[in-house]
Amino acid sequence: MANTLTQLEQTILNRRGADPSMSYVASLFARGRPKIAEKLGEEAVETVIASLSGDRGALVGEAADLLFHLCVLLADADITVADVLAELDRREGISGIAEKAARNPQA
């Protein structure tokens, strides 16, 4: 998963400065942060709706749209996928410590 996202991130970064009429990502960058954020919000809502529809394929498709637009927003904000994965790793470390402490309160 990390590889796929990193590859997508690279493609997105390569679209900076590309012709908006030739590239959807370049057209999003050209329209700016408010438009990118709006698209992310739309995809989030569509993902929620798909999750309630019972249509697994629709949910997979909307989740992919959501992750893609999140990657574009992060790139626009100069935040890398690695930054987000590191934050998730940090949280896993915290919850790992909490779990160990709960299992072994004397330690």
Ligand SMILES: N=c1c2ncn([C@@H]3O[C@H](COP(=O)(O)OP(=O)(O)OP(=O)(O)O)[C@@H](O)[C@H]3O)c2ncn1[C@@H]1O[C@H](COP(=O)(O)O)[C@@H](O)[C@H]1O
């Ligand atoms: N993963 C995606 C991806 N997922 C979804 N989309 C596009 O996201 C848009 C979302 O659909 P909507 O109907 O909501 O949006 P729209 O009506 O086309 O656009 P708006 O006017 O509403 O903004 C569609 O145009 C999809 O084609 C994507 N476009 C690009 N990618 C990746 O980005 C790479 C670079 O794409 P280009 O920049 O187009 O070369 C591609 O090779 C893909 O890997």
